[in-house]
Amino acid sequence: MEKGLVSVDRWTEGSQVYFLTHLHADHTQGLTSRWARGPLFCSRLTSELFPSKFSDFDFSLLRVMDIGVWHSISLVSPSSGSQAVLQVMAIDAHHCPVMFLFRGDFGCILYTGDFRWEAESKQTKIGRTMLLNALEDDNVDILYLDNTYCNPSFDFPPREVAAKQVVDIIASHPDHDIIIGIDTLGKEDLLLHISQALKIKIWVWPERLETMHLLGFHDIFTTKTSLTRVRAVPRYSFSIETLEGLNTMRPTIGIMPSGLPWVVKPTKGDDNLFYSFSTHLKKGKLSEKDGTWTDKLNGSVVGRFHQYIYSVPYSDHSCFAEIKEFIELVQPTSMKGIVSASSCYTDPLYYFGKLCGANQLSKRFCYKLGSKDGDERAVAVQTKYYSGHSSSTKATSKRRRGRMNWVMAVRRAHRGAKIEENDSSD
DNA sequence: GCGATCAGTT
DNA sequence: CACAACTGATCGC
Numbered sequence: 001m002e003k004g005l006v007s008v009d010r011w012t013e014g015s016q017v018y019f020l021t022h023l024h025a026d027h028t029q030g031l032t033s034r035w036a037r038g039p040l041f042c043s044r045l046t047s048e049l050f051p052s053k054f055s056d057f058d059f060s061l062l063r064v065m066d067i068g069v070w071h072s073i074s075l076v077s078p079s080s081g082s083q084a085v086l087q088v089m090a091i092d093a094h095h096c097p098v099m100f101l102f103r104g105d106f107g108c109i110l111y112t113g114d115f116r117w118e119a120e121s122k123q124t125k126i127g128r129t130m131l132l133n134a135l136e137d138d139n140v141d142i143l144y145l146d147n148t149y150c151n152p153s154f155d156f157p158p159r160e161v162a163a164k165q166v167v168d169i170i171a172s173h174p175d176h177d178i179i180i181g182i183d184t185l186g187k188e189d190l191l192l193h194i195s196q197a198l199k200i201k202i203w204v205w206p207e208r209l210e211t212m213h214l215l216g217f218h219d220i221f222t223t224k225t226s227l228t229r230v231r232a233v234p235r236y237s238f239s240i241e242t243l244e245g246l247n248t249m250r251p252t253i254g255i256m257p258s259g260l261p262w263v264v265k266p267t268k269g270d271d272n273l274f275y276s277f278s279t280h281l282k283k284g285k286l287s288e289k290d291g292t293w294t295d296k297l298n299g300s301v302v303g304r305f306h307q308y309i310y311s312v313p314y315s316d317h318s319c320f321a322e323i324k325e326f327i328e329l330v331q332p333t334s335m336k337g338i339v340s341a342s343s344c345y346t347d348p349l350y351y352f353g354k355l356c357g358a359n360q361l362s363k364r365f366c367y368k369l370g371s372k373d374g375d376e377r378a379v380a381v382q383t384k385y386y387s388g389h390s391s392s393t394k395a396t397s398k399r400r401r402g403r404m405n406w407v408m409a410v411r412r413a414h415r416g417a418k419i420e421e422n423d424s425s426d
Numbered sequence: 427g428c429g430a431t432c433a434g435t436t
Numbered sequence: 437c438a439c440a441a442c443t444g445a446t447c448g449c
Contacts, residue, residue: 025440026440185441234443235436235440235441256436258439258440259439259440260440346438
């Protein structure tokens with residue numbers, strides 16, 4: 001089988017078959033309603049959500065994969081014309097929703113997509129059994145891993161615990177309206193939990209209600225504000241200003257579920273506070289002594305960083321300990337993070353390379369230590385794909401010179417993979 | 427009108 | 437540089 005015939009969450013030309021793990025926007029960059037580059041494989045759930053995102057999509061190109069069964073796909077070498085068989089299985093990733101396990105003459109490759117691996121959850125146990133059965137005695141040669149939170153700083157509880165924290169916050173504000181920031185997809189289980197625990201409906205915006213119906217949730221969500229005090233709103237419309245505005249009408253608190261805790265920082269030369277996710281990975285564990293953590297519920301921290309806003313560590317990505325456990329289970333020969341190749345602070349090989357092939361650690365160590373050599377090598381690799389995309393000729397992009405160019409390139413590139421492509425290509 | 431790209435948001 | 441996921445403006449066609 002030749003290189004690059006299979007792409008996962010990557011939509012550039014040149015592959016024979018394409019796989020989509022889930023419908024978040026950062027995995028569909030380059031995919032449009034006019035898709036015609038080849039058959040697209042995805043889970044049934046994703047296929048049902050497809051029309052709402054890509055209305056004019058040619059559905060004859062869509063291939064639905066049931067979870068937990070092997071699918072055989074014939075590929076043809078463009079140069080020799082010889083046939084090769086690709087085997088692939090979709091496995092629940094507990095995100096939204098699947099990872100893919102591939103077998104072919106290239107060996108065995110596991111692509112997690114975005115995933116959550118909570119050790120004690122019943123779902124994960126099912127997933128683990130399914131994965132081990134599928135692998136039989138095979139080794140995973142390459143693991144493409146969701147390394148979003150692959151840093152010891154990221155230590156958050158299982159979603160069940162975080163969901164209880166949310167319920168406790170709501171229950172302790174019986175006379176408040178509640179708004180919760182969510183995206184167009186994901187975190188449905190959190191809302192379901194709230195609804196069941198508090199016996200209350202949850203407001204969502206009309207498009208989100210459609211999505212909820214497609215996902216099979218009925219009678220829980222509503223678009224009528226009069227029916228509930230709990231509203232799930234688009235994350236981008238969730239701000240301190242929004243909350244302050246709402247509080248001029250009715251007492252309201254906001255809850256932001258995220259694996260990245262938020263902190264308040266004073267803005268220079270300004271009396272206002274500005275807030276952002278804390279991203280100081282270098283400094284080790286996020287500290288509680290900066291005064292942003294004010295509540296302890298169920299033994300883990302919940303941030304109340306503003307009069308009206310709570311940050312709760314509810315994440316659909318695996319935390320560091322879960323990533324470790326997953327790598328120990330899979331024991332891949334090699335692996336590669338699917339997120340932000342430029343950031344050594346979330347490089348799985350840096351933390352877990354010793355669990356893989358023998359000489360990977362030393363290779364990666366040079367890179368991580370930031371020797372000039374290592375740094376520039378990484379740059380060269382990443383820009384290879386994007387050398388034709390330079391926008392530096394535009395008058396409007398003055399800022400984007402020198403290092404900025406490859407940073408942007410890496411950001412654009414940071415999802416997806418061509419299976420069996422030269423390993424250093426993305 | 428469309429997709430690609432860019433700027434900006436939480 | 438350093439989040440993920442998203443919206444809206446602008447550009448070229």
